[in-house]
Amino acid sequence: MSSGSNERMFQFKYDPVTGMSEWVVVEGDDNHDNVVQPSSTIDLGTTSYLDMLNDNWRNKAYRLAIDKTVTRPCCVLDIGAGTGLLSMMAARAMGIADCTLASGDKRRVIACESYLPMVKLMRKLVHRNGMERKVTVINKRSDELKVGVDINSRAHILVSEILDSELLGEGLIPTLQNAHDELLVENPKTVPYRAITYGLLVESRFLWRQHDLHNNEVCLLDGIRLVPTELNPVLNVKAQQYPMHCDSLEEELKTLSEPFKIFEFDFWKRPDSHGEAQICIKSTSTGRVNAVLSWWVLQLDQEGTIFYSTAPKWIKHLQADFSGDGEWCDHWKQCVWFVPGKGLSVSKDEDIHLHAIHSEISISYNLWAENQGTKIHSNHSNEFQLTLSPEKIAVYSDDYWRHQVVLAVHNALRRKDSPLCFVVDDSIFLAPAIAHLCKSSRVMLLFPGLRERGFRYLHSIADTNQFSVDRLKLLDTQIDCLTIHDTDGKKIDLLVGEPYYYGFDNYLPWKNLRFWKERTRLERILSKDVSIIPGRGRLRVCAMSLPDLWKSRCSLADIEGFDHSVANNILGACGNLPSREESPMLPFFVWQCGGTKELSERLTLMEFDFTKPMSSCSGKAKVRFTKNGTCHGFVLWIDWVLDVENGVVVSSGPDNRYWKQGVKLLKTPVTVTNHDQHYSDEHHSVEMEAIFDSTSSNLILQYDFV
Template identity: 30%
Template sequence: MLKLKNQFQILLHVNSVNMSTFKQILNPITGRSEWEPQCENYDYHQEIARAAFADMLHDTERNQKYYKGLQLAIDKVHRQGFKANVLDIGTGTGILSMMAVRCGADSVTACEAFRPMADCAEKIIEKNGMKGMINVIKKRSTEILVGEGGDMSRRANILVTEVFDTELIGEGAISIFNHAHKELLEKNCIVVPDSATMYAQVVECPFAWSWNMPKVLANLDGEILLTTPADIQQCQGSAALHDIQLNQFPLKDVKFLTDPIAVQHFDWSGKTVLKLENYSSTKFTAKHSGSLQVVFMWWDLKMDTENQVLLSCAPFWAHPDYEQLKTANRKRIPNQNVIPWRDHWMQALYYLPTSPRIQESGEMYLNFHHDEYSLWFTVSKSEQKPLSLRQPMCNCGFHNAYSRTRAGQLNDNLRNKKYLRVLEEEIKKDSVVLVLSDGSLLGLAASKLCAKVYCLESSRYSSKVLQGYVDANELKNVKIINCLSEIDNLDEITCVFGEPSFLSALVPWDNFYFGTLLSQIQSKLRSDVTIIPRYATIHATAVEFLDLHKIRSPLGECEGFDLAVFDEFVEKSANLADSIVEPQPLWEYPCRALSKSQEILRIDFNKFFETKKTITEHQLKASGSCNGVALWVDWHLTGELSSKTTVTSGPVIEVEVDKYINWDIHSRQGVHLLPHPQLVKSNRTMTCETSFLPRDGDIHFKFHIQ
């Protein structure tokens, strides 16, 4: 994390670092592969900076329930007349090991395979006065040797570990537990946590389904312009999870067809050997009629052998402590935000391979499958064990070529109508259109309005999908090209169109690659060529995030342990490896506006290569804790400044000071997170200095709060 002094002032790039190596990167704005100077151990620092160690340690409920589970386990072993010998697998900062010491463990062994983190843990342990009380082993748990001369002199009788992810088993938990019980633990050991239960809830949700399956594209009169190719309609899609903050999901678009179903129990205690592959089938009765489209998934942990301590990752409507938490956290608005927030363990969506209809009170089976690292769901009319546990795989290319966010954009009717309205007004029957965007169905749809369409596709995956649309819809006047050099052999271009959207883009302004491409061919275009969009603007607003800032905030003290060493460790790496603006889907992370939105940079695509620099002042009209700045791009399709011809990647309604912002759900925004929040009162000023070097593909931001 970046250190702040009396005034908050940060540059996008840290230029004072001693650079000694070069790393090849793709510049998304220029499209060039470039050798960028990096510090010698850049990958190492990046891994530290991007790890979720701090995020987990800001999870107070997780910390306290692990603490309680350890206390119960150690007390139980002592009551049985034995010494409590604790093994901590994946110790990270060492906090669980230090908890074990404070709970009275007789010996503690901490295992951490990531050497820099293990070194940091040793320093933290020493700082907290526990040097010599915890043995840190710097290797994988599966490499630990037990016995005389080994890493551990004897097996442990208590295991504490947190080797879980959003999918529960994605970090290899099954193999880790099986090996530990076989090689590292006594037969009647206690494990913290003792077990886990996975829950699933089947829903009909066309909104979520739009992230999985493209719909037909119709014009403003409802006439179908593009149908979806048969191979995409029949594809089983991707079994990969879609991790998401379900507490922020628009439930008005959800029809719950089942109650939550406990689909699988994972016993970590060692009483049974965990299967690397497994299958279960649960019969359910539909609460309503509808299409079985999407499965919501989450899990909980039973932290002790008596199931007294439960840590639940359920969304608010299914959380066992929701009413109690709502009473205790009345200041958290709206109510779904009272649930303990965590970004390391979210909930997940799984898209069913087929979406059969079911009638109210109808019965079907929800089938749960998992291999060593992942899981997936199917539905069936009967309880039939599958012949193979292989995951459903995409065979149409669409699900591999485009992100969930991009699929949602392609299906966004309001967004599409804005583009189609402008296309209908700007292009003629004899127009020749060049499309500079990846996977633009709108570009294909323009073929119904003009004489010829050329689509530039640099990705062979996206090109294949688009060609499938061309063939399925018999678009005789569309040609897909793979490089701009082919433009010399094309008909004279009268219109250049882009959404713009490119597969390489992370933050919204990465799509300024449209301007780079346009500039490369501008000399070959007519002076009266129509450019859509005409220009773009970057906007910013100061915000108070409810929770998101925790992923970059220093810890200081956590559960009574001094973790300043860890803060310095992460801060140093973040200074070397992280940009100060990162992409985030802000609809999942509530934030309150402290200032109005303000334009901070304007890009005219007819004059793209002009270097630009602006300084803007933002009046903070609301008091609060300023812990971030949100940034986004508006695409202005014509010269007219109108909401009817502007497509935003930011707020979908005007930003109101002191109100929560409603973000476009199909875009990622740019976010700068302050590691040290600034307590501000109204009428303070934030200055934003923005510079754009288009030939280098660099955008620099500098923020200053008086």
């Protein structure tokens, strides 16, 4: 990287619709009045920085703890400094004079941040708040810092916020180990002071469906087995903790224990890389343990008066001292660890033994009941095993979804003799479904994300599903280069996709329109009467009240006395923006977004016709409000019309909790009323237009309240 006033960096850019990726140069400068380049804006706008900075309880807790801990001039080290908020808090608490410090002065705040776009933003914020003489910004990883080179002396105080929902996933342990070994004085002060993880045993059919496909599909009648009994667990989720908002699951969970303490991590001393805990838990009810729900509590000060908890609201009353103010936030969730298979059957008052293990970056569990000798532990992988997201496992467990897909494929195949079928996406369900329904079919697979792993998996389940692997072919040629020679001299009779692309879990719904792009690239080798599944896509919209989500994505102003307004553009702020700025559309599981309420009818805003080559298109709709309330934004999703003629549809809307929806938040919330009521000063409807640009794959949403 070059030095001087103009900095250049490379950033990895990926277009999920085209499937193409490249390294691009991002230009930047240190002019504190300029905003950071748009490519960095898009990158940082999908992170949790904005939500974290809008977490008032977190900000207040850190400020109170830093004010109590930094009581005299000394050397303070902030690791993973982000926007520099904690560094500026420490400098203010220390009361460093405004004059320029001598190079050897030990009264300094060192802000260490490795991510260059964040460093550039931090420098702007430090300058905006008049702290550039008090805070030294270093663009390095903390384990790259050298005492006597980067910093003058070991630090007396460590302030940090390198925590994820699991606590350890951002490298807390190795970071603390290196800091204590190389960067901190003996017996340093730290903010936070310690962290404690807690757990709860729960029964939940919703959570069970997200990992145990084998036992869920046994009851299904379509005859397709993605997880044959003899190969269980050939298809599974990773044995890890999954971040999830559990407030919305309160009515669907049956608690089978009281909360219990698991691990304690002290920031003020060097942690161990590996730790184990044996915990005996008394079951509070008869049931089946499907998951271990966990959260953590931060003790920020040494005296134990300032706490922050990530427990769900319905748990916090059991930990009253740690409750905080109960505000919803998205950057820290609870975690779910799935108990393999059907779970552990327990009786009331039975002793359950939990063996918890932590590595440097994660926590895992084994458990067993007092009267059951076999431990329930994570399944070991085999050479054919595929790991998918919990949401995808749940989709493949869903009887309705499978029925709709099988029905659409059946309707298409009944008109074809010895068809050549082409699976254009990463669906592992479609190939066995086609082979099961049509014994004379040949199936060619693109598998752009799964590739050989997916193909080996299909080989492993072929015998159980009674089809020959000779009927399958994995295409190695890039799709733009495919010719009729690659399809063995035959044109494609059936082109299918779910659509599903491996690794697309965090993208906006319309990024799955990559299916349309792929179909267009194959135009030259499609037969004249080719069937396309899905045949159409409908972009759907609903106006909603989303107070918690809107607040978490609101533009920044004063945060504990520090102006953060310069960060709004790069962090993708949505609410309270200047009139000239537009908020981004972001992917969320709407059901996990705190308080929500639908305020309008659900309408189709635009249609995509997959039977024709990809093209730009647009659509308009007048959305009428059906309820009174405050509108914070619009939720958008795609209904996939698998069979146009017979109306076979699957939806990725808010009712389906296994897909993320696209959310467009308003700059300013709008009070709306039912369109049947007549109040001249209230809004009854909104006129909307959506424009899809096939060249850039971007979706633009325009709206006007009337």
